[in-house]
Amino acid sequence: MNRFEGRIALVTGAASGIGLATCARLASEGAHVLLADRDAQKLPAALAALSGEGHESHVLDVTEEAGWLALARVIGERHGRLDVLVNNAGYGSFAPIADTSLETWRAVMAVNMESIFLSTKILMPLLAASGSGAIVNVSSIRGIIAGVNTGSYSASKGAVRMFTKVTALECAAAGNGVRANSIHPGHTATPLTAEAYADPVIARQLLADVPMGRPGEAEEIADGIAFLASDDARYMTGSELVVDGGKSAQ
């Protein structure tokens, strides 16, 4: 399949895990990929891992408005439009509410949620210039079902889910051709979770309520992201795609 031939795609959190797998998938289907991550050290290897020539890497902290404004200028000058935006950068902090500091709460919100407000607002003119722009926001199964000790993470990912729907409605009302959908991965084996899965006791606990009995692979989430970003999902906007091995079906 070459669903992204000639398309410009920006992925945040692109240097690792689900973001990197998404870049690889989009590149393998013909996209010109812009990899954005705050980790400047990991970006060169991520860039080198992609098929095809000419992809770009950009050091970006997604919580910084100035960084987004600068990146938007570069994309505008080089490409004049943006066809695909995958807001993937994120992380979790897991503790009871009573033990969560305001600093931690704000940090999680800034990376997981505020960043998506910033990118959506700042990049919308470039997405509209595409004529068929697609936004895929990476939420989590925790944006739909709660769990103990996930206060800041679940709240941030639930906010991503609703913000995606508002984005979809505003774009449809504006008639700018931009679709927005969220994806909700369950437990996924990535560098973020490697430590947990390396401990057999924790791994057993994490997977106890996953009907398929294993964590997802980053590539399996990337498949869902690519679907939502592609014309195969052209009548989908404001939707949520759950990819969780059946966890939320119970």
Ligand SMILES: NC(=O)c1ccc[n+]([C@@H]2O[C@H](COP(=O)([O-])OP(=O)(O)OC[C@H]3O[C@@H](n4cnc5c(N)ncnc54)[C@H](O)[C@@H]3O)[C@@H](O)[C@H]2O)c1
């Ligand atoms: N792994 C899972 O089990 C799982 C489950 C559900 C949802 N998710 C979500 O998927 C997304 C990717 O997770 P992953 O497991 O691939 O994680 P990961 O740690 O492997 O990769 C995350 C990447 O985001 C980058 N990043 C973090 N903060 C950033 C910032 N402020 N600015 C720019 N880049 C930043 C990191 O440098 C890293 O390269 C996250 O939003 C996460 O919440 C993951």
